[in-house]
Amino acid sequence: MEKARPASLASSDTVRVTNPGGSSPFVLTCDHASNFLPAEFGTLGLAAEDLSRHIAWDPGALPVATRMAQALDATLVETRISRLVIDCNRPLDAPDLVPPISETTSIPGNAGLSEKQRAERIALSWQPFHGTIERIVEERLARGQETRLVSVHSFTPVYKGHDRPWHIGIIHDDDRRLASPLISALKRLAGITVGVNEPYSPADRVYFTLERHARSRGLPCAMIEIRNDEISGETGQRKWADLLTGIFSDLEPEEATRPRSHSVRKSVQSAS
Numbered sequence: 001m002e003k004a005r006p007a008s009l010a011s012s013d014t015v016r017v018t019n020p021g022g023s024s025p026f027v028l029t030c031d032h033a034s035n036f037l038p039a040e041f042g043t044l045g046l047a048a049e050d051l052s053r054h055i056a057w058d059p060g061a062l063p064v065a066t067r068m069a070q071a072l073d074a075t076l077v078e079t080r081i082s083r084l085v086i087d088c089n090r091p092l093d094a095p096d097l098v099p100p101i102s103e104t105t106s107i108p109g110n111a112g113l114s115e116k117q118r119a120e121r122i123a124l125s126w127q128p129f130h131g132t133i134e135r136i137v138e139e140r141l142a143r144g145q146e147t148r149l150v151s152v153h154s155f156t157p158v159y160k161g162h163d164r165p166w167h168i169g170i171i172h173d174d175d176r177r178l179a180s181p182l183i184s185a186l187k188r189l190a191g192i193t194v195g196v197n198e199p200y201s202p203a204d205r206v207y208f209t210l211e212r213h214a215r216s217r218g219l220p221c222a223m224i225e226i227r228n229d230e231i232s233g234e235t236g237q238r239k240w241a242d243l244l245t246g247i248f249s250d251l252e253p254e255e256a257t258r259p260r261s262h263s264v265r266k267s268v269q270s271a272s
């Protein structure tokens, strides 16, 4: 899938991999890591201050994911182009793949794109990002390395005028093998409000990267959303990265919540 490499030279720089040979079972992705706009896009018609807001990226998510990757010796794949150009965590048929509006802000530079312009954006960022994850996952599976996918995002504290009370949200679908023990571990911590499928859920079509690379292969996965005021500075980024690293260090997928089709041992209980 998506083997074709984009023709643009710049596209080779639009995805970055940290720890490509990471020993951890976890592979991290940061789908909205950057607010960078290549010069050819100008400001997409937006004011400079809009480009630093959450509509352009997930502020704080990359430093957290990078620190986790270093501490866990986990592979991390990150985008290096703003989601305003193209949203790598959306299927190609999503209406907000190239968002015409984000929250309440219209994006003039995304209006009325030609098929060619759209294809160029896909080739610039979407294909390299997903092609890289695809290759990494396939190589790991080929050598028998256990693989669990976790995407790291951040969300804005106030959305369309509504306060969001959760410090962190864990997003999952009906495969809860990884999400369940992660949620339990977070809920044991004092002073942290944990959202379960909040502030988003897979029904909002925000689960694409994990659906494409983990769910399609039956690999355990979960999506992490950290409220961005918690990770706006280095102190908060360190706090959350270290807290999550501690949890992930001994986080094992639960057998009990495997989808029914995978549960073949009912009467024959394993002794091990």
Ligand SMILES: [Zn+2]
Residues within 6 Å of the ligand: 031, 032, 058, 152, 153, 154
């Ligand atoms: Zn995000």
